Amino acid sequence: xxxxxxxxxxxxxxxxxxxxxxxxxxxxxxxxxxxxxxxxxxxxxxxxxxxxxxxxxxxxxxxxxxxxxxxxxxxxxxxxxxxxxxxxxxxxxxxxxxxxxxxxxxxxxxxxxxxxxxxxxxxxxxxxxxxxxxxxxxxxxxxxxxxxxxxxxxxxxxxxxxxxxxxxxxxxxxxxxxxxxxxxxxxxxxxxxxxxxxxxxxxxxxxxxxxxxxxxxxxxxxxxxxxxxxxxxxxxxxxxxxxxxxxxxxxxxxxxxxxxxxxxxxxxxxxxxxxxxxxxxxxxxxxxxxxxxxxxxxxxxxxxxxxxxxxxxxxxxxxxxxxxxxxxxxxxxxxxxxxxxxxxxxxxxxxxxxxxxxxxxxxxxxxxxxxxxxxx
Amino acid sequence: xxxxxxxxxxxxxxxxxxxxxxxxxxxxxxxxxxxxxxxxxxxxxxxxxxxxxxxxxxxxxxxxxxxxxxxxxxxxxxxxxxxxxxxxxxxxxxxxxxxxxxxxxxxxxxxxxxxxxxxxxxxxxxxxxxxxxxxxxxxxxxxxxxxxxxxxxxxxxxxxxxxxxxxxxxxxxxxxxxxxxxxxxxxxxxxxxxxxxxxxxxxxxxxxxxxxxxxxxxxxxxxxxxxxxxxxxxxxxxxxxxxxxxxxxxxxxxxxxxxxxxxxxxxxxxxxxxxxxxxxxxxxxxxxxxxxxxxxxxxxxxxxxxx
Amino acid sequence: xxxxxxxxxxxxxxxxxxxxxxxxxxxxxxxxxxxxxxxxxxxxxxxxxxxxxxxxxxxxxxxxxxxxxxxxxxxxxxxxxxxxxxxxxxxxxxxxxxxxxxxxxxxxxxxxxxxxxxxxxxxxxxxxxxxxxxxxxxxxxxxxxxxxxxxxxxxxxxxxxxxxxxxxxxxxxxxxxxxxxxxxxxxxxxxxxxxxxxxxxxxxxxxxxxxxxxxxxxxxxxxxxxxxxxxxxxxxxxxxxxxxxxxxxxxxxx
Numbered sequence: 001x002x003x004x005x006x007x008x009x010x011x012x013x014x015x016x017x018x019x020x021x022x023x024x025x026x027x028x029x030x031x032x033x034x035x036x037x038x039x040x041x042x043x044x045x046x047x048x049x050x051x052x053x054x055x056x057x058x059x060x061x062x063x064x065x066x067x068x069x070x071x072x073x074x075x076x077x078x079x080x081x082x083x084x085x086x087x088x089x090x091x092x093x094x095x096x097x098x099x100x101x102x103x104x105x106x107x108x109x110x111x112x113x114x115x116x117x118x119x120x121x122x123x124x125x126x127x128x129x130x131x132x133x134x135x136x137x138x139x140x141x142x143x144x145x146x147x148x149x150x151x152x153x154x155x156x157x158x159x160x161x162x163x164x165x166x167x168x169x170x171x172x173x174x175x176x177x178x179x180x181x182x183x184x185x186x187x188x189x190x191x192x193x194x195x196x197x198x199x200x201x202x203x204x205x206x207x208x209x210x211x212x213x214x215x216x217x218x219x220x221x222x223x224x225x226x227x228x229x230x231x232x233x234x235x236x237x238x239x240x241x242x243x244x245x246x247x248x249x250x251x252x253x254x255x256x257x258x259x260x261x262x263x264x265x266x267x268x269x270x271x272x273x274x275x276x277x278x279x280x281x282x283x284x285x286x287x288x289x290x291x292x293x294x295x296x297x298x299x300x301x302x303x304x305x306x307x308x309x310x311x312x313x314x315x316x317x318x319x320x321x322x323x324x325x326x327x328x329x330x331x332x333x334x335x336x337x338x339x340x341x342x343x344x345x346x347x348x349x350x351x352x353x354x355x356x357x358x359x360x361x362x363x364x365x366x367x368x369x370x371x372x373x374x375x376x
Numbered sequence: 377x378x379x380x381x382x383x384x385x386x387x388x389x390x391x392x393x394x395x396x397x398x399x400x401x402x403x404x405x406x407x408x409x410x411x412x413x414x415x416x417x418x419x420x421x422x423x424x425x426x427x428x429x430x431x432x433x434x435x436x437x438x439x440x441x442x443x444x445x446x447x448x449x450x451x452x453x454x455x456x457x458x459x460x461x462x463x464x465x466x467x468x469x470x471x472x473x474x475x476x477x478x479x480x481x482x483x484x485x486x487x488x489x490x491x492x493x494x495x496x497x498x499x500x501x502x503x504x505x506x507x508x509x510x511x512x513x514x515x516x517x518x519x520x521x522x523x524x525x526x527x528x529x530x531x532x533x534x535x536x537x538x539x540x541x542x543x544x545x546x547x548x549x550x551x552x553x554x555x556x557x558x559x560x561x562x563x564x565x566x567x568x569x570x571x572x573x574x575x576x577x578x579x580x581x582x583x584x585x586x587x588x589x590x591x592x593x594x595x596x597x598x599x600x601x602x603x604x605x606x607x608x609x610x611x612x613x614x615x616x617x618x619x620x621x622x623x624x625x626x627x628x629x630x631x632x633x634x635x636x637x638x639x640x641x642x643x644x645x646x647x648x649x650x651x652x653x654x655x656x657x658x659x660x661x662x663x664x665x666x667x668x669x670x671x672x673x674x675x676x677x678x679x680x681x682x683x
Numbered sequence: 684x685x686x687x688x689x690x691x692x693x694x695x696x697x698x699x700x701x702x703x704x705x706x707x708x709x710x711x712x713x714x715x716x717x718x719x720x721x722x723x724x725x726x727x728x729x730x731x732x733x734x735x736x737x738x739x740x741x742x743x744x745x746x747x748x749x750x751x752x753x754x755x756x757x758x759x760x761x762x763x764x765x766x767x768x769x770x771x772x773x774x775x776x777x778x779x780x781x782x783x784x785x786x787x788x789x790x791x792x793x794x795x796x797x798x799x800x801x802x803x804x805x806x807x808x809x810x811x812x813x814x815x816x817x818x819x820x821x822x823x824x825x826x827x828x829x830x831x832x833x834x835x836x837x838x839x840x841x842x843x844x845x846x847x848x849x850x851x852x853x854x855x856x857x858x859x860x861x862x863x864x865x866x867x868x869x870x871x872x873x874x875x876x877x878x879x880x881x882x883x884x885x886x887x888x889x890x891x892x893x894x895x896x897x898x899x900x901x902x903x904x905x906x907x908x909x910x911x912x913x914x915x916x917x918x919x920x921x922x923x924x925x926x927x928x929x930x931x932x933x934x935x936x937x
Contacts, residue, residue, distance in 0.1 A: 006425045006428060006429060007429070009421060009422045009425035009426070010422065010425045010426040010428070010429050012418070012422045013422035013423050013425065013426035014422075014423070014426075016426070042578060042581050042582040042586070043581045043582040043585070043586040043587070045433050045582075045586065045587055045588060045589045046582065046585075046589055046593065048430070072430055072431040072432075072433055072589050072590065073430065073431055074430065111426075111429065126436050169500065171500055177581060178578070178581060179578060179579045179580075179581065190500070190504075192504075192507070193504045193507075193508060193653070226578040226579075227577075227578060227579045228649040228650050229570050229571060229573060229577060229578070229645075229648075229649060229650035230646075230649055230650075231405065231578065231646075232404075232405040232406075232408035232409040232646045232647075233408065233409070235405070235409040235411070236408070236409045236410050239409065239410075239411070254410070258408075258647075261647070262647055262648055262649045263648055263649045264649040266649075267649040267650065267651045267652070267655070269652060269654070269655055321652060321653065321654055322504060322579065322580070323577075323579050323652045323653060324652050324654075326579040327652070439710075439713070442713075442716075472735055472739075473735055473736070473808070473809070473810050474735045474736045474739050474740075474810055477735075477736060477739045477740055477743060478739050480739075480743050481739050481740075481742045481743035481746065484743050484746035484747045484750070485742070485746045487746070487747075487750055488716070488719065488746050488749070488750050491750060491753065491754070492716065495712060495753075495757065503757070506757075507754055507757055510750060510751075510754050511754075514747065514750065514751070517747075534736070534810060
C-alpha cells in the first residue's frame with residue numbers, strides 16, 4: 001500500500017536524467033532541460049535515465065559503458081539522435097526533436113516496474129584489484145606502497161604554489177562531466193584542489209554552433225553561471241537564447257541588471273586563463289557587452305573565434321584551483337577550446353609513457369566521475 | 377511542564393519549516409529565472425518519494441559507518457541547535473545557561489558532519505568538496521561566534537532566553553546590523569546554500585553528494601533543510617527579538633520572523649554569486665572577521681558609555 | 684541505579700572504548716574523529732557535573748580542533764580510504780607499561796579518596812562565577828596564556844606564509860648575515876646523499892632531496908622503509924625539472 005503510493009508519487013516527479021552529449025548536440029541538450037518535466041542530474045548517481053545525445057565517438061564508447069554501469073537501479077538508457085554503442089541490449093532510441101515524452105514514458109515504466117532495470121555491461125571489478133593482497137588483505141605493500149583499499153597510495157610531490165609538498169593525486173576527469181564541455185577528457189594531478197599538471201586525453205566534441213552575437217553570448221553565460229552558483233540566472237539566459245533563436249523578442253536589459261546585482265563579475269578572479277590579453281573576466285564582460293547589441297549583428301565574431309595557436313589549455317590550467325580551472329574551461333566556446341586543445345599523438349616528454357601508466361593504475365575504472373567504480 | 381511542551385513543539389516546528397523550505401526551494405528559482413511561478417506542496421513530495429525509491433550508491437571501500445551517520449548527525453545537530461530557541465516566553469526545550477555555546481558547538485560539529493560525508497565516500501570530488509567546505513566553514517563559524525558574543529553582551533548572559541528578553545528595548549539587528557548580515561552568511565554556510573555552498577556545488581558534480589542517491593541523498597537533503605530552518609529560527613531569535621512583538625502571541629511572532637529569514641536566505645542563495653574558495657577565504661579572513669571584531673567593540677563601547 | 688548513574692556509565696564507556704579505538708584504527712582521519720567522540724563523551728560528563736560552560740565548550744573546541752587536525756591529515760595524505768594498516772603507536776612496551784601504571788594509580792586514587800558530596804545549588808549562576816573568576820583573581824594567568832597563544836599563532840602564520848620573513852619562502856630564503864656582508868645566517872641546506880637510494884629511477888634526485896633536507900633531514904627516513912619508492916617517479920609531475928626546483932638545487936650547492 002505504502003509502496004504503491006510512493007510509486008505513484010515518484011512517477012509524478014520530474015525524471016532525473018544525465019545527459020552524455022556528443023557532437024553537435026550541446027545546445028539542444030541545454031534547451032531540453034529547460035523543460036520542467038525533467039531534472040538535469042549533476043552526477044550520474046543522481047540519474048535514473050542516461051540520455052545519450054548525438055553520435056558517440058569511438059573513443060568515448062567505453063566511457064559510456066562505464067557511465068551506464070555507475071548509474072544506480074532502476075535505470076534505463078535513451079539514445080537520442082544517437083548510435084547505440086554495442087553491448088547495450090535492446091537500446092531505446094528516439095530521433096524526434098523533442099524526446100521529453102519518450103524520457104517520461106521510460107521513467108514511468110521504470111518506476112512502475114513495467115520496464116526492467118538495465119543490467120551491468122562491464123564486469124564489476126575494482127580498478128585496482130586489492131582484496132586479499134598484502135599483509136592485512138588491504139591491497140597495500142609494506143608501509144607506503146600498493147593500492148590500499150583500492151586507491152593508489154598517494155605520495156608527496158612538489159607543489160607549484162607554496163613549496164609545501166603534499167600528496168599528489170592523479171585521476172582522469174571527463175568526457176561527460178557536466179561542468180566540463182562535452183567530450184573533453186583531462187588527466188589531472190591535484191594537490192588539494194590545486195592543479196599541478198593537466199594532460200589532455202581527448203578534445204571536446206565539435207558543436208558546430210553558428211556564431212550569432214547575442215544568442216552565443218547567452219548560451220555561453222548559461223553554461224558559465226552555474227559554476228558561480230547562479231543556476232537560476234543560467235536558466236534565464238538559456239531560456240532567452242532559445243526565445244531569441246525562435247525569433248521572439250526578449251528583454252536583455254533585465255538579464256544584465258540581474259547579473260550586475262549578483263556580483264558575478266566581481267566573483268571571477270582577474271588574471272586567470274589569460275589568452276591574447278583577455279582573461280576570464282574580460283571574456284564574460286564581452287558576453288555581457290554582446291547583450292547590448294542588436295540580436296543579429298552584435299559583436300565582431302572573429303575576435304572570439306580566431307584560432308589561438310600559441311596557448312594551450314593544459315598550460316592555462318596549471319597551478320589553478322579546481323573551481324578557477326572550471327571557470328577557465330567554460331570561458332571559451334567549443335571551437336576556441338578545440339583550437340586550444342591540440343591532440344598530441346605521441347607525448348614527447350620523456351616520462352610521458354611512464355606517467356600515463358601511473359595514471360592508468362589510478363582511476364581507469366572510474367571513468368567520468370572518477371567514481372568509486374561500483375559498476376566497473 | 378513548559379519544557380515538555382517545547383519538546384513536543386520542536387519536531388512539529390522543524391517539520392513545518394522543512395516543508396516550507398522545500399516549497400520555497402521550488403518556488404524561488406523560477407522566480408529568479410523569470411519563469412511562471414508554480415509553488416506547490418506536491419512538487420517537493422514527489423521529488424522526495426522519487427529519491428526514497430532506488431539504491432543509495434556504493435563506492436570502492438567507503439567508510440560505511442560515517443557515510444550513513446553523517447546525514448543523521450547533520451540532522452540531529454539541526455534539531456539540537458533549535459532546542460535552545462525559546463518558542464514563547466519560558467517555552468524552550470533546552471533552557472541552558474550556556475545556550476549560545478551549545479549553538480556554537482552545533483555549528484562546529486556541522487563542519488565535522490559535512491566533512492565526514494564527503495570524506496567517507498572515498499572518491500575525489502566529494503573529498504574536494506569536503507575539505508573545501510572545512511576551509512570556508514571554520515572561519516565562517518569563527519566570525520559567527522564574535523557576532524553571537526556581541527549579541528550576548530547587552531543581555532549579560534549566554535542564555536538565549538536572556539538574549540531575547542534583553543531585546544525588549546531594542547532589537548539586536550539595530551545594535552549590530554552588520555552582525556545580522558554576517559549571521560545570515562553563516563546560515564548559508566551551515567545549510568550549504570548558494571554563495572556559501574562549497575561542499576555540494578555544481579563544479580564538483582554535486583560535491584559530497586556526488587556518489588550518493590536514493591535514501592542517503594534524501595536524508596542529506598532533509599538535513600540541509602532542517603539546518604536552514606534551525607538557523608533561521610536562531611537568527612530570528614538573536615537578532616529580530618524572537619517571540620517579542622505586539623498584539624499577536626509570541627509563538628506566532630517567532631514563526632513569522634523565522635519564515636521571513638527563511639525567505640531571505642533562500643532568495644540570497646539563488647541571487648548572489650559564489651566566489652571561488654580562495655577569494656572567499658581572503659574575504660572572510662581579511663574583511664569579515666575584522667568587521668565582526670569591530671561590531672563587538674562597538675557594542676561593548678556602547679554598553680560601557682550608555683549601558 | 685538511577686538514570687544519572689546509567690548515563691554516566693554509558694558516557695564513560697563511550698569515552699573509554701572510542702579512546703581505545705583511536706589506537707586501533709588504521710586511518711588518521713578516523714583516529715581523530717574517534718578522539719573527538721571520546722572527548723564529546725567526556726564533555727557530556729562535565730555537563731552532568733553542573734559545569735555547563737566548560738562541558739559544552741570542550742565539545743565545541745574539540746570539534747574544531749579535531750576537524751583542523753583531520754584536514755591537515757587529508758592534505759598530507761590524499762588517499763581517502765586510509766593507509767596501509769600500521770602501528771599508530773611508538774615505544775609500545777613503555778607506553779603499555781605507563782598506561783597500566785597510570786590507570787592503576789588513578790583508580791587507586793579514585794577508590795581511596797573520600798569525595799565530598801556537595802551538589803551545586805541549581806539556582807547558582809555557575810557561568811557568571813566562572814567568568815568573574817577568570818577575569819578577576821585569575822586574570823593574569825588567563826591573559827598571559829591568551830597573549831602567548833596569540834603570539835604563537837601570529838608567529839606560525841608568519842613562518843608558514845609564502846611571503847616568508849626573508850623573501851619568498853619557496854625560493855630558499857635565508858636570513859641576512861650576522862655581520863655586514865657576512866655569510867647568511869640560518870641553517871645551511873646540506874645535500875643529503877644518504878637518501879638518494881630510494882629515488883633511483885628518478886632523474887631529478889638532487890633537487891628533491893635538497894627540499895626534503897631543507898625541511899627536516901630526518902623526516903625523510905620513513906619513506907625509505909617502504910621499499911616501494913620505485914613508484915614515486917610515476918607519480919611525479921613533469922615540471923619538477925622547471926625553474927623552481929632549479930632554485931633549490933642552486934641553493935643546495937651554494
